[in-house]
Amino acid sequence: MENRNFIRTIIEDDLRTGKHDAPITRFPPEPGGLLHLGHARAIILNHSLAEEYGGYFNLRFDDTNPIKAEESFVQGIQKDIAWLGCHWKHLLFASDYFDEMYHRAMVLVKKGLAYVCDLTSDEMREYRGDLTSPGTNSPYRERSIEENIQLFEAMKNGEFDDGAKVLRAKIDMASPNMNMRDPIIYRIQRATHHNTKDKWCIYPMYDFAHPIEDAIEGITHSLCSLEFEDHRPLYDWFVKHCEMEKVPRQIEFGKLMIANQVTGKRHIKRLVDDGIVEGWDDPRLITLAGLRRRGIPPQAIHEFIKAIGLPKSQGLTEIDMFYEIVRDYLSREARRIMSVVDPIKVIVTNYPEGKVESLETDYHRDHEALGSRKVYFGKELYIERDDFIEEKPNKKWKRLALGIEVRLMHGYFIKANDVFYNEDGSIKEIHATYDPNTQSGSGFNERKPNGTIHFVEASTAKEVEIRLFEDLVDNFEDKTIPIEDKINPNSKIVKTGYIEGDVKPKDKEAFQFTRLGYFALDDDSSEEKFVFNRVVELKSSFKVKR
């Protein structure tokens, strides 16, 4: 890692001055949904900072809200973080500390810094005031410490109905910072918690729980996003008045937001429930699970996070920047093979009937270690529908046309002589002739072909399913249109195509399909039928159609 950033500066200062020996960080997801690409910044940041400076990093589920936490998400999130290669030292839950939190809250009560309040939530909203006018004190604010102790205990013991009472911090109802207007510490909520089951009927609020959790774990630098900036005084207040020994420091940074992508938990839930996407791991989603399913390598995510830096301002990053880094990674790492996604048949009329020959070909021109395979050539071939046109439209056309000769990559030159049509007017097959002197690698250079296209020999080709993805939604940023009406109808297109016969894909492997893009095996694949997802297209400066 190289990029300096303001958080590194803080950590280095703390190390230099001896404030800390090593940074201890944490990633605190709420298990109420799966993580997406934006979270990768926080995960990687917390993990790499701790690791580089000799500390460690915890994964802590912020499960203080029993109705939102789900076991399936706690499993899924762990899988995603592990996939990113970020290893946590301790796997923890906010709920591990419920006893401790209760005691710490009691410390506040006993110091007269917290009180039980009977206001309803509507009343409380009125008492809170608004942005420009101060709030007014709750009529329950001056209850005696003795009474508060009893009441809080009674809350815990289940003597009151849900919502009947809350425990609040006694700070300042006139504070210009709304967070300081006697914030709620505990609420009564009878719900079965995924971890503690029915042990508790009161649950702590985030603002109270988070600093306590951090302090208990000895977190030195508690990284969070910008919107918590004005919660920091409250964070510090709780650490101080609850008499926590270790004092963590909250530092805020800009959340990573990606333009034109669905990341909101509510949105994703709805798309999943409505069957618009197939699940949280739909390849059109930039959830970590979706990216993994699609075939994005986790290393590319790390490179992307490194590339975008760490600002203290809020940006909106274009997805193209991510895709370019994925391509860059895969161009170095992926085996390159030929695949025809939208086939038309070509009959090589002067090629011997029944003969099939092969040519040993490297998988990657600049990367021999990736090995080689046989590329077959025969009388019947498939080429890409887009690579043929009856009449060459202009000198820029570098593909096949009638009377035009092109090179079949890793094969021979062929010249198209005839086209035959189906009844609907679509092309049925092309008749062509090949020149046996022009085999790939022969060094033939007496003629220049009109470009190079890819092909697959028909009799040896493997039929495969190919799933092409585009953005899930169009103009996502327009909030006036409901998301269901913004779904891109072409976001997923399923094709039946072919790949070369001698290629044996490995589990989850991502290939470059020459001239088309990067494609990886989907989880739906089986030995009998390969299913490929398009990970990203190749860049193209070809302006016409496609």
Place this chain on the structure above:
RNA sequence: UGGGCUAUGGCCAAGAGGUUAAGGCAUCGGACUUUGACUCCGACAUCGAAGGUUCGAAUCCUUCUAGCCCAGCCA
């Protein structure tokens, strides 16, 4: 109209008084090419605005302006 934060090219983002204002994405030219890919060349900003301090400012001061966040018993 209260408080907090942020403002560098279409996007992300370096930069912390003296540099020709990094780099990446995108875009537009062009070279090369057995991937219209890759690679390679070239084009593309005076730093939200206005004043001020200084020999010298994106970097310091002042005043504006714009955007984001905060009024859940969510996190």
